[in-house]
Structures are given as structure tokens and as C-alpha cells.
Amino acid sequence: MAGVTVKDMGLHFVGICMKYYWGGCLFFVLFCAGIFWNVLSLAGGRFGKKEACTKAGRQPAVVLISMTIVLFLTVYDPFLVKYVIPALHFENEYYRFFWILPVIPGTAYYAVRLVFALRTGWGKALAALAAAAVLAFLGTPLEGVVKNFQMVENIYKVPDDLMDACRIIHEDGDQEHPRVVFDISLNTVARQYDPSLGLVLGRDAVLYRDGSAVVTVDPESLVYRRQKVIMDKVFYGEKVGWKRFRRILKKTRTDYLVLKKDAGLSPYLKRAGCRKAGEAGKYIVYRFEQK
């Protein structure tokens, strides 16, 4: 989890990570309630109340309980985590330990047991619907999937504008591997679609300039400083002299720039030595004349 460190959080690190991990979902609470119920039913069976202990409850669900206990005594133990995780440089990825805890299958298992406690088929069907509704109510809908579904534009799952931009670049020039500055919205998808392109702005450099704490970039390196000048101007609209910008485009051997129309950079780029090669939807493809 970016920005959550053992150094800052100390013994609260595990708790904070778990809080961020579940967000507004209450499945973890349901899972704990199920485990508690299961432990009680097992204890009921142990102390003679046979009816409280079903065959299913007595048998494999023990694995859910034992696994939960062992995980909380080991990889979720704040004292252990405080010393081991930072030493292994695993703080950013620590949340993946929560994937081990079988909260979702465990909760579903207890819900199914409740549903099948009813005798009639209709009763079970209604109870199953009610269980699904309760689970949906206690969870948070997936953004982009359940809420505001992000539908594909084409079979390649990239913006149509990117496909047009790549076509324009290949039709315009004769370079086998043109080097391109893409708008921030296209930069990471461009080479997935067209690997013949060379990117002037590396993914990590773009993320670092955007404030990401996860990637490691040397801000003093010549490569990054050059990339930063380009990003300062074309992504963040900062003031960069056109002569300096032109010099950086030469140094980085840039051939094309694909930038948003509404960025209003056309006059500036023209002065810096770029000409319009074509339009691709919301974007303009500029060719940079190296000479």
C-alpha cells in the first residue's frame, strides 16, 4: 500500500493495512461472525449438544478456523510484521497477505449453510436471494464493473484514437521504430498495441512525475531530467522555453508527439519545430523535424 509504512505506523501497520484493504466492505465482519458461530457450534458438539454440531460444521470447516488462527498469530502479528516486512522491502506489497485469508469463500460457505438450513426448495431459493442481496448491500460495488461499466471500444481494448494515431505515424514516416511522446492517457497502452514504437517517456518516469510513491526513479539522472522537461510542458502546462524544449526533443531523439487537441499546444510546438501529421479523434499527431 503506497504511503503506508511500518516506520510511520509502527504496531498499527497491520490494522491500517487491513482497514484500507477492506474499505467499506463488511465481509470481514461476516467472516469473523461465521468463524465465531462455527467455533461455538463445535464447542456445543464437544459438550454434548449434538444438534448444534452438523456433520459439515464438524468436519472440513475446521480448516477455515485453524487457517484464520494461524494467520493472525503469524503474518498478521503486528510485532512480527514490524521487524520482518521492512527488512524484506515488502511494505508496499504487504496487503497481498490478506489474499491468503479465505474471507470470501468462508463467508459464502456460512451463508450457504444458513440457506440450506431451510427445508423447502422455495424457502431455500428465497433465502439464497436474500443472502445475495444482504451481501451486495454490505459490500461496495466494483467501480468500472458494477458501477459505470467501462465497455471496450474494440477487440484490442485500447482507445480507437490510439489505433488511429499509430496508423498516422506509420503512414507519415519511414522510421522502423519511431520514438513517440504520447499523452499521459495513452502512454502506458501505446506499446501494448504497437510494440514497434519507442516511448520517449518511460512508465515509471511518468508515474514518478505524477507523484507516485511506489516507483523508484532517480530524479537527478540525466534521462529523467530530460523526460521531466517534456512532461512539465505537455502534461502539466508549465513554462518551458521553446528553444529548450526543442533541444530536449532532439536529445531524446523524439520523432512524434501525440497530444490532446484541447491542450492548446499547437502554436508552441510549431515554434519548437513540430508540424501536424494528422488528427486522431481527441488527439493531434505532431511530427518533430530533427534538423
Next chain:
Amino acid sequence: MSEFVKAAAAFFLQMSVFFLFGRLLMSLLRLKKDASLALVLGYLLYFALFEVMAVPMTLLWVPLNGLCIVWGILLALLSGTAVFGMVRGRRKETGRQKYRRKVYTYLSGHSFWIIPAAAAVLLQCAFGALYQDTTVDAAYYVGMTSTSLYTGTLGRYSPYTGALMKYFQGRYVFSAYPMHNAVWCRFLSIHPLVQAKTVMCVINVLMANLIVYQIGKQLFQGEKRKADLMVCLVCVMQLFSYTIYSPGTFLFTRGYEGKALLANVIFPMVLYCSLWIYQDAAGRGAYAALFLVSLSAACFSGSSVILPAAAAAGVLPVLFLRRQFSRLVPFSLSMVPSVVYAGLYFGTQLGWIAFAAS
């Protein structure tokens, strides 16, 4: 249109390979026939073998075509062996009898509950196929496939810029999953984005659901209708578990990434193996499955270094409860790939080991 046809062909071919691998493994381990378990075990066996083949070839700078040839031969041999075994086993029964028996065996015990379960799985597959993601991590996972395919190499060029790298990235080099996509793209001339983000995405969603179904069968001691309902409820919970860290988010928005497989295939498989060992502590099948989980996890993601912790949390209490202390040996052996992988991973992360890429 041709990409749609290729995508459909890639889906059916890869699913067939996973099924045949699974059948072969199950007949070797003498496990009871189960089509869904065969698919899951075949999937794990496939990626375990692929990891063993692809990682040394990557480090030795073998070209992509070299891996394609070797892997193609191995696929043909193993699939052919599986088909031969299946044909030989079925010769005694007549066609119609066999078909009726199989359909009856498969559907018995499901009753009405198989309908909502199938609907839930289809819905998830549709989400996986039709969702357009915007995550930056695809720049590596799919970019590496595209770049390797374009350059004809195995992971030697940076997926971010297209430049030849000096050293392999320690965090990723031991996970050969993007190369699996590159190999199938070379086999079928399919675009890497289609193979990774549509074909494998749907296959991965199917595998995640089959594992939930198997977990349900173990927890409910073979009661299929309860396992069916469990698949439906897990589907609802996955769709309503939004944070950027949850397995559901990874499955539906980044189902083509190794990390999504770790969360939705590997760790649920650890739970499944723990349940299997609980039910049949003396059987070899669960430990063999655990070994495949350990090896294939390395193929999917660097974060599989935490697999031994997961397996220990699942299996050790079971062995203790069952008083099967002698089974600590097969359990430890099954974790050897993960432990070796963890050593290499942390060695490269801490700068002790580096592998030249050029």
C-alpha cells in the same frame, strides 16, 4: 473479424490443452474423474511445466522461436498421450451409453442450483471479456508480451520504452506468464492484447470459479448443489468488494495479470489443498497439487514468495489435527519451488544477484 475467430480458437485450444494435461495428471495420480478438477489441475500443470522451460531459456537468451518449438513439441506429446489414454479407456463402452452415463453422472446432484451458478460464471466471463481496463501495470504484463513477440526475444527488451535492457528485472524475470501469451500469439498469429486481455482473462475467470466450486465440494463433502450456490454467492461478493486491493477488483479489472491469479487461483488452491489433505491426509494427490501450485505460482507473480506462509497456515494445522506428522516431508517437498523462488526473488531485490539481459 479474423481476430474474433482467432480469439475463439485460442480459447478452445488452450482450454483443451488444460483439460488434456489435467486428465493425464489425474490418471497418473489415479484420481477419480472430475472434469472441473481436471481443468484446474491441467491449468496448474501447464504453467508449472512452462515455468520450468521458459525461465532458464529466458536467462540463456534463447529466442522466442526456440521456446515456441520446444514448447510446441512438449504440448503435442503430452496432449497426444492424454488423448491416447482417454481413447483406450473408453473403447469398452458404446457411444450412446457412454454419453448418457457421463451426462447423468455430471448433472446428478446439481438440481436447479446449477442454473444460477452457470449464469453467475457466464456473467463474470462477460465482464472479463468486455471490460476495458486503464491500469498502468498492463504496460508491463501485456507490454512484455508485445515486446517479446515483436523482437523475437524472451523478455530482453524493456516493455516500457522498447530499449534493450542491461539486466533482467529481478522482480519479474522469474515469472514466465507473459511469455506464455507470447508463445500462443506466435502459434496463432493473434494480437497480444487479444490473447492477454480477452482470451486469458476469460480463462482465468473460469479457473477462479472452478476452484471456488471445488472448495465448495470439499467443504460440503461432495454436495454439488451447495457448491453451486457457493459459486453464486462468491460471485456476488467479488462484484461487491471494491477497493483497489481486493481479489474481486483484480479478477474483473486486471484478470490478465499474474497478481490476479495469485489472489484468485493460487491462494484459493492452497485452501482447496488444505481441505483435500484434511479429508484424505494419506493421499498423494493433494501434495502433488500443492507442488504444482507452488511451481505455477512462481510463473504468475513475484509475490508468490508469500506462498509458503499461506501453505503453512493452511496445511500445518491440518496435519497437526490429523496427527499425520510423517506427512510433513511431502508437504515440505511440495514447497521447495516456492522456497527456491523466494531466495532468488529476494536475492535480486536486495541486489545480491543480477542476470544480464545484454
